[in-house]
Amino acid sequence: MSPFTKKDFDEFQETESRWFWQVGMRPNDRYVHALNFSLYVGGPDVIGAQNLGALCIWGGTLPSERLLFILKTYQPTVIWTSPSYAWQLGEKALKAGIDPKKDLNIKKIIVAGELGGSIDATRKAIEDLWGAEVYDFYGLSDIFGACAAQCEYHDGLHIAENHILVETVDIHTGEVLKPGEVGELVFTTLRKHARPLIRFKTGDIGRIDTTKCKCGRTHGRISILGRKDDMFIVSAVNVFPSDIEAVIREQSGITGEYLIRIFEKDFTAKHAVEIEKNADNPKDDDTVAAEISAALKARIGVKPAKVVVHPDGGLDTRSEHKSRRVIDERNIDYNI
Numbered sequence: 001m002s003p004f005t006k007k008d009f010d011e012f013q014e015t016e017s018r019w020f021w022q023v024g025m026r027p028n029d030r031y032v033h034a035l036n037f038s039l040y041v042g043g044p045d046v047i048g049a050q051n052l053g054a055l056c057i058w059g060g061t062l063p064s065e066r067l068l069f070i071l072k073t074y075q076p077t078v079i080w081t082s083p084s085y086a087w088q089l090g091e092k093a094l095k096a097g098i099d100p101k102k103d104l105n106i107k108k109i110i111v112a113g114e115l116g117g118s119i120d121a122t123r124k125a126i127e128d129l130w131g132a133e134v135y136d137f138y139g140l141s142d143i144f145g146a147c148a149a150q151c152e153y154h155d156g157l158h159i160a161e162n163h164i165l166v167e168t169v170d171i172h173t174g175e176v177l178k179p180g181e182v183g184e185l186v187f188t189t190l191r192k193h194a195r196p197l198i199r200f201k202t203g204d205i206g207r208i209d210t211t212k213c214k215c216g217r218t219h220g221r222i223s224i225l226g227r228k229d230d231m232f233i234v235s236a237v238n239v240f241p242s243d244i245e246a247v248i249r250e251q252s253g254i255t256g257e258y259l260i261r262i263f264e265k266d267f268t269a270k271h272a273v274e275i276e277k278n279a280d281n282p283k284d285d286d287t288v289a290a291e292i293s294a295a296l297k298a299r300i301g302v303k304p305a306k307v308v309v310h311p312d313g314g315l316d317t318r319s320e321h322k323s324r325r326v327i328d329e330r331n332i333d334y335n336i
């Protein structure tokens with residue numbers, strides 16, 4: 001958790017107001033804040049929307065039925081939640097006979113806490129389901145609820161450079177890298193009084209882009225590729241679960257849910273990818289598995305050892321908050 005002085009907290013909320021404005025929120029918007037309020041630095045971000053002048057509904061982590069009732073009754077225009085929950089909530093709405101595109105009024109979905117909002121295929125899938133635009137925010141519980149946020153061009157996330165200095169460092173040597181090079185993102189707070197951080201290692205792998213964005217904002221941008229802990233090496237190829245997600249979400253005939261199992265065989269790391277086939281997909285499981293395997297090989301460079309096909313709903317990955325999609329079954333510690 002991040003401690004704040006009064007000044008820190010005010011500046012945190014001012015930054016959040018700026019991000020909300022950046023994604024197009026205006027005082028006539030109705031905003032539902034569907035993030036956890038309990039011991040979670042994203043919770044107070046709702047005050048940033050309130051200070052901007054939007055009407056704010058302090059939703060928190062409500063059961064889906066209650067949240068859908070709010071979306072239907074009060075017709076909010078902006079919501080913030082996790083990408084996996086945005087997807088599941090849209091699906092639940094459809095099953096309850098509510099079409100998110102016609103019966104609800106959500107125009108913008110802010111997502112954070114998972115990588116999905118920066119994976120184009122995932123963002124597009126959520127946008128198609130809701131008929132709304134999805135914006136990725138990136139926060140650190142050690143600093144602010146959102147330290148960086150996408151603009152209307154969705155080409156990386158603008159950094160709050162007046163508060164945070166972002167660097168990338170080599171994951172092996174710690175050497176500072178140039179903009180554009182991929183490494184671990186390291187944050188230094190510039191204004192925080194309560195527990196300032198110097199070169200705090202985020203555990204996230206990404207790159208910095210210092211070129212001017214098409215939107216005209218001059219603040220640099222970060223692109224996030226994945227968690228350092230989630231990256232695994234198969235046949236000398238660095239594999240990020242986000243690369244696998246991007247492929248899975250582009251395929252037709254499957255639900256888009258997935259689970260990655262990393263295991264060890266003959267002293268070598270292998271991975272299996274489990275997916276769900278749509279009920280109306282006429283293809284047999286072996287054909288679907290072969291197609292997914294080929295698509296993964298084409299994108300990532302390595303084939304999974306196995307693709308396991310489940311029926312719709314067969315994977316237990318749906319959650320009300322963050323989904324667990326990677327299970328590491330290796331006993332040894334791969335020091336990367």
Ligand SMILES: [Zn+2]
Nearest residue numbers: 151213215217
């Ligand atoms: Zn921009």
